[in-house]
Each structure stands twice: as C-alpha cells, then as structure tokens.
Amino acid sequence: MNRHTSNAPQRAVVWTVAGLLLLIVLSMSAGEVAAPVLQEKNQRMLKQKMALVERILFQSPLGKQATQQPSELSPDVFAVWEFARQELEKAQECPQDKRCEGAHEHLDSALSFYRQAAALNRSTREEHEDFAGMLPVLRSRIEGYQDSLDRIAQEKKIALPERLHDQQIKATLSSAELLEKSGDAESAALLLQALQSMMEHELIQIRSGETIVTSLEFDSSENALEYEMRTNAGNEKLLLLLLEKSSIDDHKQRLVTDYLQQSRDECASAMQYRSAGDFELALRSLEVSTDIQLKALRLFGIRI
Amino acid sequence: MKGSASKRLFQIGIMSILLFGAGQWNVSAQDKDPNRFNRLMTPVSERNPPPAEDGIHDPDNFGTGLLQAPRESFATLPKSPSGNHVDWTKALQDGLITPRYHRDDKDATPIVMDLNIVREVKGSMPNVVYPHKQHTELLDCSNCHPAIFIPQKGANQISMAQILLGEACGTCHGKVAFPVSECRRCHSQPK
Secondary structure, eight states: OOHHHHHHHHHHHHHHHHHHHHHHHHHHHHHHHHHHHHHHHHHHHHHHHHHHHHHHHHHSHHHHHHHHOGGGSOHHHHHHHHHHHHHHHHHHHSOTTSOOHHHHHHHHHHHHHHHHHHHHHSOHHHHHHHHHHHHHHHHHHHHHHHHHHHHHHHHHTOOOOGGGSHHHHHHHHHHHHHHHHTTOHHHHHHHHHHHHHHHHHHHHHHHTTEEEEEOSOOSSHHHHHHHHHHHHHHHHHHHHHHHHHOOOOHHHHHHHHHHHHHHHHHHHHHHHHHHTTOHHHHHHHHHHHHHHHHHHHHHTTOOO | OHHHHHHHHHHHHHHHHHHHHHHHSOOOTTOOOTTSTTTTSOOGGGSSOOGGGSSSSOTTOHHHHHSOOHHHHHTTSOBOSSTTSBOHHHHHHTTSOOOOSOSSOTTOOOOOOOEEEEEOOSTTSOEEEEEHHHHHTTSOHHHHTTTTSOSSTTOOOOOHHHHHTTOGGGGTBTTTBOOTTOHHHHEEEOO
C-alpha cells in the first residue's frame, strides 16, 4: 500500500466537510443579502400605497369635485375630505429612506376620512335604495333559517327560545314591513338583521360539535335509481363539455363517442325498466351506463 | 480497493453538496434557458406570477402596478402542494393572517359553526368529511346557503362531475379554494 492510497479516505472526508462549510457560509450570506431587499420592499409598498391614496383622494368623483368645484359640496363633506388630504400630506412628509410606521397610520386615517366624506356625500335616496334592496334578501334568509330551526327542533325534540317562535318571527317580519312602507328602510333592515343574527346563533348552538352522516342507503330502489340518474346526467354533461372544449387525438375522440353512445343505450334500457316498474333492473343498467361514462372520462385524464 | 472506494465516496460527497446547493437557488422566471443547471427541478419562481403577468389583471392598468405581488405576500405563509400553494386554513389557525369579517366594522368576529357533515361515497374511496368550522372561519352562512346548498340533510346530491363543472363545491374549489387534485383533503374518512 503506498502513501497516496492510505491518505485517500481522509482527503475525501476533508473535501466533503469543506464543501459543506462552503454551503453554510453561502446560505448565511444569502440571509444577509435578504435584509436590505426587505427594506426596499417596505419602501416600495409605502410608495405604492401613497400613490393609491393620492389617486383616490384627487381622481375620484368626490376628489375632483373637492378640488375643482368645492362650493358644490356641502361644508361637512368638504371639511372631512380636507382632513383626509391633510393626513395624506403628513404621510408624504415621512422620510422615504426609512421604514416609517407613522406614514402607514396617516394613510389609513386619510382613507378612513375619505370614506366618511363619501358616505356623507351620498344622497338620502341612494341610502334608502341600498337598505330597501337588502330587505327581500334578509326576509328569504329568515324564512330559510326558520325552516331549519323548526326541523331541527322537531328532530331533537327540543323547545326553541320564545323570541324564535313562529309567532314572534311573524311579528318581527310584520314590523319590518310596516317600517318599510313608512319609508324607513334602514330601521326595517336593522330589525331583520338582528333577527337573522339571533337565528344564526341559535342554529350554531344547537348544532355545535355534531356530525351528520349522509348515507347512501336508500329506503327504496326508486330513490336509489333517482340518485343514480342524477349522477349519470352530471357525468354526461361533463363529457359533452370536455368533447367540445378539450383537445384529444382522433382515436380517443372516436373511443369517447363510442362510449357515450354505449352509455346512452344502457341508460335508455334503464328507463324502459323504470317505466315497467322494475327499479332494481333499471338501477343495475344505469350503473353500467355510469361505469362506461367513467371510462370515457378517463380518456380525458379525469379519474373520478 | 480501498483507494477506489474512497474515491467513490469523495465523488458522491461532492455531487450531493452540489445538488443540494443547486436546490436552494431560486431561478428567476426570465431564466428559462434549457441548459441551466437545475432545469429538471420545478422552479418555484413560476408559481404565483405577478399581477401584470398572471393573465387575470390588465397589465396596462395603473392599479395593477400598485398591487403587491402574491409571491411576496405568500412567502411566509404555510405551503400547500397545489392551487396557489398556500395552506390558508393553517395560516388562519396559526394567526399568520387576520381577515376582516365586516366591511365597516374592523372588530367584527366570524360566526363559526362546528358541525361536520360526512357524505358516504360509492366504491372504495374514503367518505367525504365537510367541516363547517374551517369554512365558517372564512365565509358567511349566506355565501353557500341556500343558493348553493340547501341547509337540509339529504337535500343536496353532489357528484364529482358537478364539482368539475363548477357546481356545488366546485363553485369555489378549483377557482378560489384548493383544487380537487388533492383527493384526500376531502375524502378523509376511511371506510
């Protein structure tokens, strides 16, 4: 054994360790490089935010009116807009070369004042339309929640709180209707929102921590068949969309078309059995149809 | 024999260091040279492109340039293997994001419902577990009920075809929530 051969394992270890150390040094220096990049990012974000707030304050319809025709705005609106403008000026005074927390706060204040000015500037008619538009949505939600609460109360054999009894809910809905008719859509909306909130909290309390299982055990073959028919229809819809929009080669296209025809034939047989009252046989035919559809879907790379 | 073994060890050591080091380097989106060193590794730089390049925002719009690039804002968030590669549920649980729940009231809290719905599925796929908790931490009841899902047991039939067509769960999943390529995230209850 010569001297070079006997030193080789040690040299290998030394080179490996040296390489690892080099890697560690490189990753540490990468970390140091990241710190100035982060500062630059913060400065850039501040600059972008400032540009955006400036654009909102001066380029929006309210901003243009405040700068070009201030006399057409009400004094209150102009005063609040002026506060927003002053906050923007304070933010712009912050030095650009440092991380300036104050600047962000001034910009947030500017936006907040602008929102208040915009809200004050809206006409009463616009506000009324907003609240009036909410009322049908709130009513339909309340009806849905009432349905759910009644069902759950029956299922669990529990009593709902008095404020959520049908009569109370009806009374609240009638009050809201009266308020709406008298022109006070805002109060009507607030009343219904409060009721909605109460119902949501009650639902959450009743159902909290539960697990509901939707089983695939149907109480009749007819129901099982209805379920399979909907699945089959959904698969066919997807296949037709994929045939239209997806690009596959001609061979696959022919295969898919064949499969589609086969599945339709099986589906037609299933419907015949269904008409004859044989739901079991209809279900089996339809399941065959669905299996063929799945083969076709796999040709598009969809495995469901 | 010993000499060739140590030589082999040395070669393996150097190759491991170089490959490991190469994996740490972030290849910029512009660097699509097919002969670049780590071209076989999926470049992280191609995920979540900036708003002007994402094909969604108008690159000529002034506002587009003011938007923060997703890559920057997502950098510190927990990773996910698909979608926009952020695990938003974990980010919320870990307190890394604090979404605002009301447009006007910054102190509003969400109405969280802790109710699991287990949907049995045909075949050997595990059953689906739908957790209301994780959804209601981000959404309001009215986002789904009753327009997308009737709030009644047995009233909603959901199939994978429907989801892929953008109905039912597919109203959000695959568009603004994680895509359906991660089967086990939903099909999580073994039979």
